[in-house]
Amino acid sequence: MLLGFRTKLKLNNRQKTIMTKHAGYSRWVFNWGLKAWSMTYQEGLKPTANKLKKFYTNYVKPHYTWQSQLSSRVYQYAFVDLDNAFKGFFNLKGTGYPKFKKKGMNDSFSLDNCGKWIPLGSTRIKLPFIGFVSTYEALPDCQVKKVTISKVGEDWFISFAYEQERQIPEKKTAIVGVDLGIKTLATLSNGEVFPNLKPYRKAAKKLSRMHRNLSRKVKGSNNRHKQRIKLASQHQKVANLRRDYLHKITSYLAKNFSNIVIEDLNVKGMLANRKLAKAISELGFYEFRRQLEYKCRLYGSKLTIVERWFPSSKTCSSCGLIKTDLSLSERIYRCKCGLEMDRDLNAAKVLANQAVGYTVLACGQSAADGSE
Ligand SMILES: [Zn+2]
Structure with a gap:
């Protein structure tokens, strides 16, 4: 049984910036493709998403160095999106002629692992190119070929389709x-x-030691600030250990x-x-x-x-x-x-x-x- 899953991502500012850049990349490529499609069509040619992608890969992408710093999977999927948008139009699915994407409107992008599986599960997962991200809710234990990241309001979401192995x-x-x-x-x-987990007990012990250390540091001092940051990351570590074990x-x-x-x-x-x-x-x-x-x-x-x-x-x-x-x-x-x-x-x-x-x-x- 194929099921869909969508949940909110727990991102820090650095990760939010990465997501924004990739969504921007996806939008940029989609809009380029749409414009190119219209122009080539007006010149009497028969454009397809695949032909445009080839042209883009060979002659356009190399001019934009910022794109080489982002996942190349994103622009591949932007052309898939474009293809689907035109299929919807040609098949008279009521979607109308594809429209240009606007910043802040349905910002999204898709990623895959170049054909390999992406293992999911628990509340911490490793995305291709992006690295580790966390979710508030645990993901089902599964593996997928593709994930989509999208923005709604100020929040980022991850969604994917997965095969559920129903236990008899x-x-x-x-x-x-x-x-x-x-x-x-x-x-x-x-x-x-x-x-009860030993590493968890060890980490928890360290945490309480760090708490004591912090209280000894002078208020407002640089050292106290540094200790604070260390403490926060230890907190995170303890919480992750516990959650993973409970899962x-x-x-x-x-x-x-x-x-x-x-x-x-x-x-x-x-x-x-x-x-x-x-x-x-x-x-x-x-x-x-x-x-x-x-x-x-x-x-x-x-x-x-x-x-x-x-x-x-x-x-x-x-x-x-x-x-x-x-x-x-x-x-x-x-x-x-x-x-x-x-x-x-x-x-x-x-x-x-x-x-x-x-x-x-x-x-x-x-x-x-x-x-x-
Ligand atoms: Zn008895």
Whole structure:
């Protein structure tokens, strides 16, 4: 199934300038082509976009050195645009005779990787010629031959068409409970664990050290300014590491399980414990849930969210008995029935047991139309 995707780019000023230059390049070439087409036609010739492109490549482009500093793919696609514009006109598609492009009106350009694939996914991607750019929303894991960059208002967008590999639900393992924690980021009811990332912990440590350094620097000083910039980039680094890791986990879950059960994350107790609440928000649990929601929609999985008052960590996954005296420091869950299990694993299994009978708050195929 071929799907379209379009999302906003997160660009710095340098990148915005590069995009503006390329959009300008594309417009310039399109307008040149349109003018040349009209002139040659009036002289009794039969212009085509391809003939004009050849002429342009050999006799026009070499005169404009600024164009050699930009991606040559852009002007190739400007001629494709011109071709399409005339096809629309000749086929009487109601588009009329092609018009000159104006600056600030539908600014856009297209890029490809000279026939090679462009891998996409997560919120950071490498575009041919342009280099790394970020998006606010994660892109689907896919590869494409061509992307289009366009400007709407003051914002830049990326769009592309991609082939979606739809997972067949029958192939997925049916149900998984996911317990989110601090020591172990995610524990699955089948025993798989996603530990908290070491590089992330290292980077986060460095970040807090840099925070302390900054507070020691004299206000308004050059050194403080320099430290500020360093701090900002470290912040970015930590955030990227975390996001990428969360994407790995949420993609894995959405692709491999047909029903994923998590706890509502405003969990009881966490609110009472401010330190714990802070740690949890830093680990990006809200981001985790957001990603999981849209990926479940994408891969046709069901996301079950167990209500916040449910005592998942205190319940025995085997006999259902609820312990009233379980402290946070107890890592092993022990029950009268003989069950002895890692505390997080037990909680994940308890969540998996809740897959049936609980309200589905957010998912692609909700409980109501869970015919699949
Ligand atoms: Zn038990």
